Amino acid sequence: xxxxxxxxxxxxxxxxxxxxxxxxxxxxxxxLLFDRLNEFQIYIxxxxxxxxxxxxxxxxxxxxxLILTKAKAVTWDYMPAPTALVxxxxxxxxxxxxxxxxxxxxxxxxxxxISENRxxxxxxxxxxxxxxxxxxxxxxxx
Amino acid sequence: MLEQxxxxxxxxxxxxxxxxxxxxxxxxxxxxxxxxxxVIEGLDAHLTLRELFERLSxxxxxxxxxxxxxxxxxxxxxxxxxxxxxxxxxxxYS
Numbered sequence: 001x002x003x004x005x006x007x008x009x010x011x012x013x014x015x016x017x018x019x020x021x022x023x024x025x026x027x028x029x030x031x032l033l034f035d036r037l038n039e040f041q042i043y044i045x046x047x048x049x050x051x052x053x054x055x056x057x058x059x060x061x062x063x064x065x066l067i068l069t070k071a072k073a074v075t076w077d078y079m080p081a082p083t084a085l086v087x088x089x090x091x092x093x094x095x096x097x098x099x100x101x102x103x104x105x106x107x108x109x110x111x112x113x114i115s116e117n118r119x120x121x122x123x124x125x126x127x128x129x130x131x132x133x134x135x136x137x138x139x140x141x142x
Numbered sequence: 143m144l145e146q147x148x149x150x151x152x153x154x155x156x157x158x159x160x161x162x163x164x165x166x167x168x169x170x171x172x173x174x175x176x177x178x179x180x181v182i183e184g185l186d187a188h189l190t191l192r193e194l195f196e197r198l199s200x201x202x203x204x205x206x207x208x209x210x211x212x213x214x215x216x217x218x219x220x221x222x223x224x225x226x227x228x229x230x231x232x233x234x235y236s
Contacts, residue, residue: 014223018216019195020202025216034195050230051223060202066186067194086235097227100235117220 004112004132004140008075010043010105012115013051015134016064026116028134039141041073045104046080047097075108082107094123105129112137152177 011033018029032040044052053061068074081103089099098119105113106128113129114137132140154162166176186194206212214222 013227014220017219017223020199021206021212021219022199022203023216023219030195034192037191047227047230047234050234051226054226054230056202057205060198060205063194063198063201066183067191067198070191070194080234083235086231095228095231096235097224097231100231101227117224119224 004137005039007111008041008043008073008108009112009114009132009137010045010048010101010110010129011040012101012113012117013048013055014116015114016052017055018116018134026134028138029116032114032134032138036138036141037068037071040071040137041075042068042071043075043077043105043108043110044068045077045101045108047100047104049076049078077104077108089124092124095119098123102127102129 015029015032018026019033022030052064056064081100085103085106086096086099089102090096094102101113102124104110111129113131114134115131116133118131118133162176162180163173166173169176189197203212
Protein backbone atom coordinates (compact mmCIF):
# COMPACT_ATOMS: atom_id res chain seq x y z
CA UNK A 1 0.00 0.00 0.00
CA UNK A 2 1.22 3.47 -0.77
CA UNK A 3 -1.34 5.88 0.65
CA UNK A 4 -1.02 8.47 3.36
CA UNK A 5 -3.18 6.27 5.56
CA UNK A 6 -0.39 3.70 5.73
CA UNK A 7 2.65 5.97 5.66
CA UNK A 8 4.28 8.36 8.11
CA UNK A 9 3.64 12.03 7.35
CA UNK A 10 5.37 15.12 8.71
CA UNK A 11 3.09 17.99 9.70
CA UNK A 12 4.52 21.41 8.98
CA UNK A 13 4.31 24.16 11.60
CA UNK A 14 1.81 26.10 9.50
CA UNK A 15 -0.68 23.23 9.82
CA UNK A 16 -0.71 23.59 13.60
CA UNK A 17 -0.83 27.39 13.52
CA UNK A 18 -3.70 27.64 11.00
CA UNK A 19 -5.62 24.91 12.85
CA UNK A 20 -5.21 26.58 16.24
CA UNK A 21 -6.17 29.95 14.76
CA UNK A 22 -9.14 28.15 13.16
CA UNK A 23 -8.27 30.13 10.06
CA UNK A 24 -11.24 30.49 7.72
CA UNK A 25 -8.78 30.62 4.82
CA UNK A 26 -7.47 27.11 5.64
CA UNK A 27 -10.40 25.09 7.05
CA UNK A 28 -8.79 21.75 6.16
CA UNK A 29 -6.00 22.35 8.69
CA UNK A 30 -8.55 22.37 11.50
CA UNK A 31 -10.37 19.29 10.17
CA LEU A 32 -7.12 17.38 9.76
CA LEU A 33 -5.97 18.01 13.32
CA PHE A 34 -9.22 18.38 15.28
CA ASP A 35 -11.14 15.53 13.61
CA ARG A 36 -8.77 13.21 11.74
CA LEU A 37 -5.45 13.27 13.63
CA ASN A 38 -6.10 9.78 14.99
CA GLU A 39 -5.90 8.43 11.42
CA PHE A 40 -2.37 9.75 10.81
CA GLN A 41 1.07 8.46 11.72
CA ILE A 42 2.92 11.69 12.26
CA TYR A 43 6.56 12.70 12.41
CA ILE A 44 7.72 15.90 14.09
CA UNK A 45 11.38 16.75 13.42
CA UNK A 46 13.50 19.00 15.65
CA UNK A 47 13.14 22.01 13.33
CA UNK A 48 9.34 21.94 13.54
CA UNK A 49 9.43 21.27 17.28
CA UNK A 50 11.56 24.42 17.76
CA UNK A 51 9.24 26.46 15.54
CA UNK A 52 6.26 25.31 17.58
CA UNK A 53 8.07 26.21 20.80
CA UNK A 54 8.61 29.73 19.47
CA UNK A 55 4.91 30.09 18.66
CA UNK A 56 3.32 28.41 21.66
CA UNK A 57 3.64 29.12 25.37
CA UNK A 58 5.01 26.46 27.70
CA UNK A 59 1.50 25.43 28.80
CA UNK A 60 0.25 25.36 25.21
CA UNK A 61 3.19 23.13 24.19
CA UNK A 62 2.46 20.81 27.12
CA UNK A 63 -1.16 20.47 26.03
CA UNK A 64 -0.15 19.94 22.40
CA UNK A 65 2.23 17.15 23.43
CA LEU A 66 -0.60 15.39 25.25
CA ILE A 67 -3.08 15.85 22.40
CA LEU A 68 -0.65 14.50 19.81
CA THR A 69 -0.55 11.19 21.65
CA LYS A 70 -4.04 10.71 20.15
CA ALA A 71 -2.51 10.29 16.69
CA LYS A 72 -2.31 6.78 15.27
CA ALA A 73 1.41 7.08 15.96
CA VAL A 74 3.69 10.02 16.71
CA THR A 75 7.47 10.27 16.43
CA TRP A 76 9.31 13.23 17.92
CA ASP A 77 12.78 13.44 16.37
CA TYR A 78 15.10 15.44 18.62
CA MET A 79 18.20 14.90 16.49
CA PRO A 80 19.47 17.72 14.27
CA ALA A 81 19.18 17.05 10.54
CA PRO A 82 22.30 15.56 8.92
CA THR A 83 24.50 18.51 7.96
CA ALA A 84 25.61 16.91 4.68
CA LEU A 85 21.99 16.61 3.54
CA VAL A 86 21.26 20.21 4.59
CA UNK A 87 24.22 21.42 2.50
CA UNK A 88 23.10 19.27 -0.41
CA UNK A 89 19.63 20.85 -0.31
CA UNK A 90 21.10 24.35 -0.20
CA UNK A 91 23.39 23.58 -3.12
CA UNK A 92 20.28 22.56 -5.10
CA UNK A 93 18.77 25.99 -4.48
CA UNK A 94 16.69 25.60 -1.34
CA UNK A 95 16.72 28.12 1.46
CA UNK A 96 18.53 26.81 4.54
CA UNK A 97 15.31 26.31 6.53
CA UNK A 98 13.64 24.31 3.78
CA UNK A 99 16.86 22.35 3.23
CA UNK A 100 16.76 21.41 6.93
CA UNK A 101 13.17 20.13 6.67
CA UNK A 102 14.05 18.21 3.51
CA UNK A 103 17.09 16.66 5.22
CA UNK A 104 15.00 15.64 8.23
CA UNK A 105 12.39 13.92 6.08
CA UNK A 106 14.91 12.28 3.78
CA UNK A 107 17.00 10.86 6.64
CA UNK A 108 13.89 9.57 8.44
CA UNK A 109 12.51 8.15 5.18
CA UNK A 110 9.25 10.05 5.57
CA UNK A 111 7.07 9.92 2.45
CA UNK A 112 4.77 12.93 2.97
CA UNK A 113 5.02 16.51 4.15
CA ILE A 114 1.67 18.14 4.87
CA SER A 115 2.13 21.87 4.48
CA GLU A 116 0.32 24.94 3.23
CA ASN A 117 3.66 26.25 1.98
CA ARG A 118 4.06 25.40 -1.69
CA UNK A 119 7.56 26.91 -1.89
CA UNK A 120 9.05 23.46 -1.46
CA UNK A 121 7.81 22.40 -4.86
CA UNK A 122 9.16 25.51 -6.55
CA UNK A 123 12.55 25.47 -4.84
CA UNK A 124 13.46 21.81 -5.04
CA UNK A 125 12.53 19.54 -7.91
CA UNK A 126 12.58 15.75 -7.40
CA UNK A 127 11.97 15.82 -3.67
CA UNK A 128 12.23 12.42 -1.95
CA UNK A 129 8.78 13.04 -0.45
CA UNK A 130 5.43 14.35 -1.61
CA UNK A 131 4.16 17.74 -0.42
CA UNK A 132 0.42 17.78 0.20
CA UNK A 133 -1.84 20.49 1.53
CA UNK A 134 -4.13 19.52 4.39
CA UNK A 135 -7.04 19.36 1.92
CA UNK A 136 -5.10 16.94 -0.30
CA UNK A 137 -4.07 14.85 2.71
CA UNK A 138 -7.72 14.54 3.76
CA UNK A 139 -8.66 13.44 0.24
CA UNK A 140 -5.96 10.77 0.52
CA UNK A 141 -7.68 9.36 3.59
CA UNK A 142 -11.09 9.05 1.97
CA MET B 143 -5.11 36.65 36.73
CA LEU B 144 -5.48 34.12 39.58
CA GLU B 145 -7.84 31.23 39.02
CA GLN B 146 -10.50 30.72 41.68
CA UNK B 147 -9.87 27.52 43.62
CA UNK B 148 -11.80 25.34 46.03
CA UNK B 149 -10.11 23.35 48.77
CA UNK B 150 -11.07 19.68 48.99
CA UNK B 151 -10.12 16.91 51.39
CA UNK B 152 -9.06 13.73 49.66
CA UNK B 153 -8.75 10.24 51.10
CA UNK B 154 -6.37 7.93 49.27
CA UNK B 155 -5.16 4.35 49.85
CA UNK B 156 -1.69 4.48 51.42
CA UNK B 157 -0.12 2.79 48.41
CA UNK B 158 -1.56 5.42 46.02
CA UNK B 159 -0.53 8.23 48.37
CA UNK B 160 3.03 6.87 48.45
CA UNK B 161 3.13 6.69 44.66
CA UNK B 162 1.95 10.28 44.34
CA UNK B 163 4.42 11.44 47.00
CA UNK B 164 7.27 9.67 45.17
CA UNK B 165 6.22 11.21 41.85
CA UNK B 166 5.96 14.69 43.40
CA UNK B 167 9.43 14.30 44.87
CA UNK B 168 10.77 13.07 41.55
CA UNK B 169 9.21 16.01 39.68
CA UNK B 170 10.24 18.46 42.44
CA UNK B 171 6.71 19.82 42.80
CA UNK B 172 4.24 20.05 45.67
CA UNK B 173 1.89 17.17 46.44
CA UNK B 174 -1.22 19.37 46.05
CA UNK B 175 0.06 20.71 42.76
CA UNK B 176 0.66 17.22 41.36
CA UNK B 177 -2.71 15.90 42.58
CA UNK B 178 -4.45 18.84 40.87
CA UNK B 179 -2.58 18.11 37.65
CA UNK B 180 -3.51 14.42 37.81
CA VAL B 181 -7.21 15.28 38.25
CA ILE B 182 -7.08 17.59 35.21
CA GLU B 183 -5.31 14.96 33.11
CA GLY B 184 -7.84 12.34 34.22
CA LEU B 185 -10.71 14.59 33.15
CA ASP B 186 -8.96 15.34 29.85
CA ALA B 187 -8.81 11.62 29.09
CA HIS B 188 -12.60 11.72 28.68
CA LEU B 189 -12.55 14.61 26.18
CA THR B 190 -12.67 14.01 22.44
CA LEU B 191 -9.80 15.00 20.17
CA ARG B 192 -11.85 17.97 18.92
CA GLU B 193 -12.67 19.12 22.46
CA LEU B 194 -8.99 18.98 23.44
CA PHE B 195 -7.95 20.96 20.36
CA GLU B 196 -10.79 23.47 20.79
CA ARG B 197 -9.64 24.17 24.34
CA LEU B 198 -6.02 24.60 23.24
CA SER B 199 -7.14 26.80 20.34
CA UNK B 200 -9.16 29.00 22.70
CA UNK B 201 -6.17 29.38 25.01
CA UNK B 202 -3.88 30.18 22.05
CA UNK B 203 -6.25 32.67 20.39
CA UNK B 204 -6.90 34.45 23.70
CA UNK B 205 -3.17 35.00 24.03
CA UNK B 206 -2.88 36.19 20.41
CA UNK B 207 -5.64 38.74 21.07
CA UNK B 208 -3.68 40.06 24.07
CA UNK B 209 -0.58 40.28 21.88
CA UNK B 210 -2.54 41.95 19.02
CA UNK B 211 -1.58 39.15 16.62
CA UNK B 212 -4.86 37.36 15.94
CA UNK B 213 -5.81 39.67 13.07
CA UNK B 214 -2.71 38.77 11.04
CA UNK B 215 -3.58 37.68 7.50
CA UNK B 216 -2.71 34.13 6.37
CA UNK B 217 -0.01 35.64 4.13
CA UNK B 218 1.54 37.43 7.11
CA UNK B 219 1.38 34.25 9.21
CA UNK B 220 3.16 32.25 6.49
CA UNK B 221 5.70 35.03 6.04
CA UNK B 222 6.50 35.09 9.77
CA UNK B 223 6.79 31.29 9.85
CA UNK B 224 9.18 31.33 6.88
CA UNK B 225 11.34 33.96 8.61
CA UNK B 226 11.33 31.97 11.85
CA UNK B 227 12.35 28.83 9.96
CA UNK B 228 15.32 30.61 8.42
CA UNK B 229 16.35 32.17 11.72
CA UNK B 230 16.33 28.83 13.58
CA UNK B 231 18.09 27.02 10.73
CA UNK B 232 20.84 29.64 10.59
CA UNK B 233 21.33 29.43 14.35
CA UNK B 234 21.50 25.62 14.38
CA TYR B 235 23.36 24.89 11.16
CA SER B 236 25.70 27.84 10.65
